[in-house]
Amino acid sequence: MxxxxxxxxxxxxxxxxxxxxxxxxYFCRHCLQIRCGFCICHEVDSHYCANCLENMPSSEARLKKNRCSSCFECPSCFHTLSTRATLAQPRQTPEQGSGDSKVENKQAKKMYYLSCFNCRWTSRDVGIPDQPVASGGWPERVNPNATRVNQLLDYYKAIAQQEKQEKLDRERKKFAIRGKYITLTDKTGLTGAMARNIAGLPSSESTMSAIANFVPSVASAEVEELSEEFYTKELNLNQITSMAQRLAAPEWQPSSVARLYPVAKLLSVKRSQRCRACDHNLTKPEYNPGSIKFKIELLAFxxxxxxxxxxxxxxxxxxxxxxxxxxxxxxxxxxxxxxxxxxxxxxxxxxxxxxxxxxxxxxxxxxxxxxxxxxxxxxxxxxxxxxxxxxxxxxxxxxxxxxxxxxxxxxxxxxxxxxxxxxxxxxxxxxxxxxxxxxxxxxxxxxxxxxxxxxxxxxxxxxxxxxxxxxxxxxxxxxxxxxxxx
Ligand SMILES: [Zn+2]
Ligand SMILES: [Zn+2]
Ligand SMILES: [Zn+2]
Ligand SMILES: [Zn+2]
Known part of the structure; x- marks a missing residue:
C-alpha cells in the first residue's frame, strides 16, 4: 500500500x-504502540505456490525443498512456464507406410511441453521429451552431489547430537555433585541408551561411528589445467549462461544454455505477525492461499x-x-x-x-x-x-x-x-x-x-x-x- x-x-x-x-x-491495540517490521515477531503460517495456489503444511514443504512439484520457471528469464499441447502424429512403421489404410486407425496423440511466453524458451530446446500428461511427470534430475550432501548432513546431525549429549552429561554431573539428582536408572532401571532407543533417537554408538567414518574433504594445491579450447575456441556469448541463470540451479550451475532445465517454482509463505511485547497478533492472513484478505490486520494506516x-x-x-x-x-x-x-x-x-x-x-x-x-x-x-x-x-x-x-x-x-x-x-x-x-x-x-x-x-x-x-x-x-x- x-x-x-x-x-x-x-x-x-x-x-x-x-x-x-x-x-x-502496525499498531498494537493492546499496547497502544506503533510497531514496525523490526520490533514484531514474524511467523510462517502456511506454504503455498503462488502459481497453482496449492498449499501444504511446513513438513511437506521441507520435504519438497520448498518448491512446487507441478509449476516451473523459465531457466532463461525466470517467467513462469506454461504447458502447451501439440498433436503428435503416430510414427509410421515401414509396413504401414507401404500404402494400406492402417495409419488412419491410429489417432494423433496429444503431447505436452513447457514453453515460456516471455522469451520463447521451450523444454524442446534442451531435448526434454514431450510428456503424455499435462501436469507432472517431468523427468527429475538427480543432484550430482547428493551422496556427499547427505554424508555432510548426517555428520553434522551426529555432531549436534554429541554436543547435546555432552551438555546433558555436564549438567548431570553438576546435579550429582550437589547430591540432589536421582538418575532415571536409579528410579526406573532405564539406562540412557534404552531411553534414547524408545525416543527414536540415534544411539551414542551410531553417533560415534558416523563421526568416526566421516571422510573430510581435502584441499589440494594442484589445480587441473584448463583445456586448450578455452584459449583457442572463439566464444559465443549467446551460448553462455548468465550468472543469475547459473545460480537459479545451484546443484548443476550450467555454463551452456543447452543445459538449462526448467526450475521448479519456489513456494511462497503466508505469515502472521505478532507484537513482541504482548504476544497479540498484529496481522493474520486467511489460510486459503487464494484469498488476499486478513483475519486480523492492525495496520497503523x-x-x-x-x-x-x-x-x-x-x-x-x-x-x-x-x-x-x-x-x-x-x-x-x-x-x-x-x-x-x-x-x-x-x-x-x-x-x-x-x-x-x-x-x-x-x-x-x-x-x-x-x-x-x-x-x-x-x-x-x-x-x-x-x-x-x-x-x-x-x-x-x-x-x-x-x-x-x-x-x-x-x-x-x-x-x-x-x-x-x-x-x-x-x-x-x-x-x-x-x-x-x-x-x-x-x-x-x-x-x-x-x-x-x-x-x-x-x-x-x-x-x-x-x-x-x-x-x-x-x-x-x-x-x-x-x-x-x-
Ligand atoms: Zn519498530
Ligand atoms: Zn505450483
Ligand atoms: Zn523465458
Ligand atoms: Zn502489543
Whole structure:
C-alpha cells in the first residue's frame, strides 16, 4: 500500500526508534504502540505456490525443498512456464507406410511441453521429451552431489547430537555433585541408551561411528589445467549462461544454455505477525492461499492519524516558509488532535495510559524471549530516537485543538469542502483537514530540510473489555521538505 504520489516524505517514528512511512507500520491495540517490521515477531503460517495456489503444511514443504512439484520457471528469464499441447502424429512403421489404410486407425496423440511466453524458451530446446500428461511427470534430475550432501548432513546431525549429549552429561554431573539428582536408572532401571532407543533417537554408538567414518574433504594445491579450447575456441556469448541463470540451479550451475532445465517454482509463505511485547497478533492472513484478505490486520494506516504534505515553499536558510499539510482521521470514531513539538512529548514510561505495570512486566519477559533485543540494543535505539528527531528545521505548532470526524467512505465522493475563515485551517472535508503552517529554518543550515512534528490524539479502543476505552496517544513524525537553498 505505497503511495505513488508521496513516497516517503512523511515518516513516523516507531516505538523502537525506527523511522518508517505509515504504510510499513502496525499498531498494537493492546499496547497502544506503533510497531514496525523490526520490533514484531514474524511467523510462517502456511506454504503455498503462488502459481497453482496449492498449499501444504511446513513438513511437506521441507520435504519438497520448498518448491512446487507441478509449476516451473523459465531457466532463461525466470517467467513462469506454461504447458502447451501439440498433436503428435503416430510414427509410421515401414509396413504401414507401404500404402494400406492402417495409419488412419491410429489417432494423433496429444503431447505436452513447457514453453515460456516471455522469451520463447521451450523444454524442446534442451531435448526434454514431450510428456503424455499435462501436469507432472517431468523427468527429475538427480543432484550430482547428493551422496556427499547427505554424508555432510548426517555428520553434522551426529555432531549436534554429541554436543547435546555432552551438555546433558555436564549438567548431570553438576546435579550429582550437589547430591540432589536421582538418575532415571536409579528410579526406573532405564539406562540412557534404552531411553534414547524408545525416543527414536540415534544411539551414542551410531553417533560415534558416523563421526568416526566421516571422510573430510581435502584441499589440494594442484589445480587441473584448463583445456586448450578455452584459449583457442572463439566464444559465443549467446551460448553462455548468465550468472543469475547459473545460480537459479545451484546443484548443476550450467555454463551452456543447452543445459538449462526448467526450475521448479519456489513456494511462497503466508505469515502472521505478532507484537513482541504482548504476544497479540498484529496481522493474520486467511489460510486459503487464494484469498488476499486478513483475519486480523492492525495496520497503523487504520489507527494513527495520517499526515500528507499538500505543498511546501522552498526552504531557505534563515527564513520562514509556508507548509500545507493534510491530516486525516482513519478511525471510526471522532478524534481530537493537537500539534506539538517533539520535545514537549511526555517521556516514554511516564505516560499514565501506557505504563501499566502488567504491560511493562510482559514487555520484559518477551524481550528476553525475542531474538536479540538485549539492553544494549534498547540503549542504542533510545539514542537513535533522539537523533532522528534532531531535524534541521523547526515547525511552528499553533496551540490548536482540532476535532476530526470519523472516517466515512461515502464522503470520499463529496466534492464540497468547507472553507474556514481561519488563518491556520484552510479547509475541512469529512474526516480531513488542511492546515497552513510555518516552518522556520536556522541561518547557516544546509543539506536536507527536515522538520519534526508530534501529534497528540485521542484514540478510542475498539477492543472489547479493554478499559479505559479512550486514550491520549502520541506520534512523532519526520517531514522531508526537500533541500535547503542558500
Ligand atoms: Zn519498530
Ligand atoms: Zn505450483
Ligand atoms: Zn523465458
Ligand atoms: Zn502489543
Amino acid at each position: 505505497a503511495y505513488m504520489t508521496q513516497p516517503d516524505y512523511v515518516k513516523y517514528v516507531c516505538s523502537c526508534g525506527q523511522i518508517k512511512p505509515i504504510t510499513s507500520l 487504520y489507527h494513527v492519524p495520517e499526515v500528507k504534505i499538500i505543498s511546501c515553499e522552498p526552504v531557505r536558510a534563515g527564513g520562514v516558509c509556508q507548509l500545507l499539510l493534510k491530516l486525516s482521521n482513519p478511525t471510526a470514531h471522532e478524534m481530537q488532535l493537537r500539534l506539538l513539538q517533539p520535545a514537549d512529548l511526555p517521556q516514554p514510561g511516564a505516560e499514565p495510559d501506557k505504563a501499566q505495570p502488567d504491560t511493562l512486566h510482559s514487555l520484559d519477559t518477551s524481550l528476553e524471549k525475542s531474538l536479540n533485543l538485549d539492553k544494549e540494543e534498547v540503549w542504542r535505539e533510545t539514542v537513535q530516537r533522539e537523533a532522528c528527531v534532531a531535524a534541521t528545521c523547526r515547525m511552528l505548532t499553533p496551540d490548536l485543538a482540532l476535532t476530526l470526524a470519523q472516517r466515512d467512505d461515502a464522503a470520499e465522493y463529496d466534492d464540497d469542502a468547507t472553507h474556514d475563515a481561519n488563518d491556520i485551517i484552510m479547509w475541512r472535508k469529512s474526516n480531513k483537514v488542511a492546515l497552513r503552517l510555518q516552518v522556520e529554518c536556522a541561518a547557516g543550515a544546509a543539506g536536507a530540510a527536515t522538520a519534526a512534528l508530534a501529534l497528540q490524539y485521542r484514540y478510542r479502543n475498539a477492543v472489547p473489555a479493554h478499559e479505559p476505552r479512550d486514550h491520549t496517544l502520541h506520534a512523532t513524525l519526520l517531514l522531508h521538505l526537500g533541500d535547503i537553498c542558500g
